[in-house]
Amino acid sequence: MQGLIEEMFLPAFGKGESAPSVPHDSAVLPIDSGRMAFTTDSFVVHPMFFPGGDIGRLAVYGTVNDLAMAGAKPLGLSAGFILEEGLEIETLRRVVESMAVAAAEVGVRIVTGDTKVVDRGKGDGIFINTAGIGAVPEGIDVSPSRVEPGDAVLVSGDLGRHGIAVMSVREGLEFEGALESDCASLAGLVEAMLAAGRDVHCLRDLTRGGLAAALNEIARHAQVGIELEEAAIPVAEPVAGACELLGLDPLYVANEGRLVAFVPAEAAEKVLEIMRSHTGKKGAGPICRDGPKGTSHKLDLSPFSSFSSAAIIGTVTAERPGTVELRGVLGGGRIVDLLSGEQMPRIC
């Protein structure tokens, strides 16, 4: 364990001026008074490597994104690894390097960590937990309780790429055209939105359960109705095609680099412009694109890194509090419910 820490984790995560010279039970960070966001997520995605990302990137982006959804600027991450006995050290190294690249890209450091090993058959390669702390700037109040009738509902890009990218590897599917996970940090985008001085009422990243799960939760907790325009919801052609093939509804498919934003109607066009012009960058480092053994799959892997497909997709109403309704192209409406089971397991 000592060896792992000194030969792999410290070189990957310990760079930078404030790197602790002496390992200690806790990282100690200087902080300003105010409000601090604190969040955690575990990652068990299967397979660990998929088009456009891997479990290491997800573990960094996922927690950074949860902090960003509270309007917080990430200060530091923790990383807890649960490794299955027999795991190839090279696989771990690739994941750790991927985390380091993602963290550098976001500008956040992994400041504390832990590793446990479980017997063969009692884990599945690598599970990662990350927790994160972030500072919420003065005057920022981004929360589901601020959602109100009249708010516009925006998504930061087309839906379902992550879920379909992971399923495609798992099911051995081959698609024509580009299909990569959307996994990315949303911290930069949120910073740009807040810096523009727009009053953002609520943000939510779209992960497990997709747009449908996020909107249902918010509608329920804010006790508002949400009306979506089906025609306005962006879904890329290969995702739409794969969903048809697999019998999935893109509204429920997981994303890992998309958010839904609630803003006052009068700010909607301006926020949309900020989203569309924002360029999410995917670090300079290597993106892990195939499995540890060099298994490959016939997918166009051109980097996916833009929010240019962002859209205004609906409005908040006072009617039917707690429900999400989808208005079809022909005018009919249907309720978008919470699924009782998981459409796709182990997607993050």
Place this chain on the structure above:
Amino acid sequence: MQGLIEEMFLPAFGKGESAPSVPHDSAVLPIDSGRMAFTTDSFVVHPMFFPGGDIGRLAVYGTVNDLAMAGAKPLGLSAGFILEEGLEIETLRRVVESMAVAAAEVGVRIVTGDTKVVDRGKGDGIFINTAGIGAVPEGIDVSPSRVEPGDAVLVSGDLGRHGIAVMSVREGLEFEGALESDCASLAGLVEAMLAAGRDVHCLRDLTRGGLAAALNEIARHAQVGIELEEAAIPVAEPVAGACELLGLDPLYVANEGRLVAFVPAEAAEKVLEIMRSHTGKKGAGPICRDGPKGTSHKLDLSPFSSFSSAAIIGTVTAERPGTVELRGVLGGGRIVDLLSGEQMPRIC
């Protein structure tokens, strides 16, 4: 998942004034400026229930103790669960309640969490990650880099109870007399030590690898020698007996509620007195003592909750930097090395 959160986690963890009324991606906590400690640990102990504790208690105490070792007062914990498909909900409930009791006892809240489910055979019941944040009071500087020749070395109680308690269940051993895990919060003890105004140079909780691992790390990083008096190291009779039987060295056996402290020689007696008179309490709530199916084992389970066996066990020297030496009862010395493998896997 929604059901789990609302029916199990929120009722157990969401009590108290500052409980968030609306679930959100991050918890947001008010903080004062200064220094913040941040730490994480994953828990994979097998079996999940053992004499004197369970995985839930360990997950709370372990992270609280890591914060305390930096002199920090715990502010909040996160909890990430990885559940194996097929886990009995009643087992999860017992673990969650146990965490709630332990957190209440320490006076810290579990403010954010996450749950993932993995397929049967890809996990092992319940894995828990906790991360914690804590405030380091002004003027407190507890760190391995402050250890210096002349410092006295103290342990807060007799060694090896946790490791032997877990092994006893795993191996189906029966012992005469009391043998419970020492698992406990050290936050109260550390608070009492620091409140007495003694200049505590360094604290380290004794977990995996026991006293030997902790001292070797500190000796190496502080570049000092550590000399221990074998006769002064407290080991309870049933632990000593079990170690003999199992071929284990108590210096390497895991603890979950013990610390080693480095203090100036002139403060040693006073700190020892504080330790011995401190009563670690083990909450009012139920302690899970046997497996989920009511499997029991013939152990005297009288609550173990005292630091009365604390002792001064050695001194720091300038000689042989980086090494730990044990002086035997007859005067001979031997080097206490780091083990290259794990003496006991999945002990926490």
